[in-house]
Amino acid sequence: MTKPRKGLSLTTRQGLTGIGFISPWIVGIIFFFLVPLCSTIRYMFGDIKFGSGRVIFKYVGLENIKEMFFRNPDNGRMILENLWSSIGTTVLILIFSIFAALLINQKFHGRALVRALFALPIIVSSGVLLQVFKQDLFAQTMTAEAGSIFQSSALEAAMINMGLSNKIVTFVTGFVNSIMDIIWKAGVQILLFLAGLQAIPTSLYEVSSVEGATAWQTFWKITFPLLTPYLILNTIYTIIDSFTFYDNPVMAEVISLFRDMKYGWASVLSVVYSLVVFLLIGIVFLLLSRFAYYTEK
Amino acid sequence: MQDSQKDFLRRKRREHLASHVVWPIIRAIILIGICFLLLYPLLYMFVSAFRAKQDLYNPSVIWITRHWTMEHITTLIDLINYPKTLMNTVSISVVSAVIQMLICSLVGYGFARFRFKGKGILFSLVILTIIIPPHAIINSLYMTFRFFHIPIYSLFGGTVNLINTPAAFWVQALFGMGLRSGLFIFIYRQFFRGMPSELENAALIDGCNPVQTYLRVMLPNALMVMVTVFMFSLVWHWNDTYNTSILAPKLKTLSTAIADMKIEVFRLKDGGDTNPMLNQVRMQAGALLSIAPMMVVFLFGQKTFTESVERTGIVG
Structure with missing residues (x-):
C-alpha cells in the first residue's frame, strides 16, 4: 500500500484514483444489479406488458404471489424438495472433492495424467452434456434397461436382504446412483482444494511426523483446519452452482414462465427462490466461518 | 529392553507395509475407478459418434466399430x-x-x-x-x-x-x-x-x-x-x-x-x-x-x- 506522505491532497488524489479504477464497476452495480434487483421486486406486484419502447407496469397487489403459491401448490413444494436435494448433493460433492484432492496431492506414478483427467469436468462438463452422457446406449444394450450407467439394484437387493433399515439403503443407493453426477460436478471444487493443500507449509507436516502423529491426527489437526477457508468458498460455490444447474426444476419453471411472457409470475418465483438460496448461504456462511481458521489476520 | 525394541521394530515394519504397499494399491484402485468414470462417457462418445448404421444392432460391436462413418x-x-x-x-x-x-x-x-x-x-x-x-x-x-x-x-x-x-x-x-x-x-x-x-x-x-x-x-x-x-x-x-x-x-x-x-x-x-x-x-x-x-x-x-x-x- 502506497502510504500518503505529503498530507491530505495526496490522500484525496489516491482516493479519486481508486474510484477511477473501480468506476466501470460502479456503473455496472447500479444499472445491472441494484436497479434490476429493485425492479424484479417491483414486478412481483404487477402485471407486465410490452409497450412501444418501454415496459408497461400495472399494479395488481399480491395477486401474483397468491397465484404462484396459494392457487398453485406445486411451486412451494418444488422449491422445498429442490432445497433438500441440493443440500444433499452439496454435502456429497464437498466430501468427495476433499477426498479426491487429498488423493491426487500425494506422490505416485502417473500423477500428471490423473490430474489432467480430473480437470476434464471443469472444461467439458455442462449440465446439458451430463444428460447426454447419462443416456447411454452401451449400458442399455448390455443390461437391457433404460436408465443411467450404474444401477444399484443388485446392491439394493443385497442390502435389504441383510436386514438394513430402509433409510440407510436409500441413502447408500442414492449415493451410488449419483456418483457419476458427483464426480462430474466436483471439478472446480477439487481444483480449489488442491490449491489449498499446496498452500499448507510442509514444515507443519514435518513437525507432526517428528511428534509421532498418525495420518488421521495430522489430517484433523493440520490439513482440515487449514483447508477451512477453501471449504467456505467451495460450499458457497457448490450451493450456487447446484441452484443454477441445467437440471434444476425451479430454474426450468422460471424459464418456461418467461417464455410464456408471465413476467410477474416468473419474478415471484425467482425472488422467492433466490431468497431461499440466499438464506441458506447466509446460514452456512455463519456456521462455517465460526470454525474457519485463517493463518494471517 | 529387548522386547520393547522388537515391538518398536515390528510396529515400524507394519506401518511401512501399510503406507508403502497396501495404501498405494487401494489408492490405485480408487483412482482408476474415478478415472474410468471420467473417461468412459468421452470414449463412448468418440466411438459411437462414428459408428455406422449396420453396426448398431451388431452385438459383437461394443467398443471398436467395424464400419466407420461421418x-x-x-x-x-x-x-x-x-x-x-x-x-x-x-x-x-x-x-x-x-x-x-x-x-x-x-x-x-x-x-x-x-x-x-x-x-x-x-x-x-x-x-x-x-x-x-x-x-x-x-x-x-x-x-x-x-x-x-x-x-x-x-x-x-x-x-x-x-x-x-x-x-x-x-x-x-x-x-x-x-x-x-x-x-x-x-x-x-x-x-x-x-x-x-x-x-x-x-x-x-x-x-x-x-x-x-x-x-x-x-x-x-x-x-x-x-x-x-x-x-x-x-x-x-x-x-x-x-x-x-x-x-x-x-x-x-x-x-x-x-x-x-x-x-x-x-x-x-x-x-x-x-x-x-x-x-x-x-x-x-x-x-x-x-x-x-x-x-x-x-x-x-x-x-x-x-x-x-x-x-x-x-x-x-
Missing part, C-alpha cells in the same frame, strides 16, 4: 447449424472472457490498493453479487436489454433491443457485471493485495502515474491470474445455458443447441421411421461437436490451467 457428424452439423452456432458461442464467450479478464483486473486493483470512503460498503456489494443467485435479477435484466438506453441516443427517446445479440453479454462484462464477475474481482483483489508495495513506490519514484503503474508494473505480474480468470470465464460462458436461454433465446449457442437437440434429433427419420438407436448415436455425435472446441483448449491449456490455480492460491 454420416452422424454431417447430419448434426446441418441440424444444429454448426458453423453459425459455433460463431455465436465464440462471439459470446471469447469476447466476454477477454473483457472480463481486463475489466475485473482493473476493479480488483482499485479495491486492493487504494483507500477511499465507502470502500468497505462497496466491496461488500461485490460479495453480494457473488452470493445473490442470478435468478433474482435475470427477469429485469431482460427488460433492461429489451429496451436498452444508450446515453446520447436515448435523449431522443429511442431504445435499442439487445436481446438475442451478443452485445447483451459484452455490456455486462464491460461494466464488471458479467457471468460470475464478482468472483473474478475477488480473485484479482486477493492477488494484488499480496504484491509488495515497493514495486508501486519504485514506479512512483520513476515518474509513473497510477495508470502506468498498473499497466506496466502490476499487470505483467498478474499474468498467471489473468490466464486463470480468462480460462474460467471462457469455460463458464461456453457451458452456460441459463443466461443465454433468457437473454438470447433465439441466438443459439452450442450449449442451448445441445439442450434443444434431443427434440430435434428425435424428429429425424430413418427411411420413414424413427430409429431410436440411430438417434442415440446422433445425440453422441452432437455432444462431440459441442465439446470438440473445448477439448482442443483443454489439450493445450490443461497444464497452465491447473498450475495457475495452484500458484495464484485463490483464497490467499
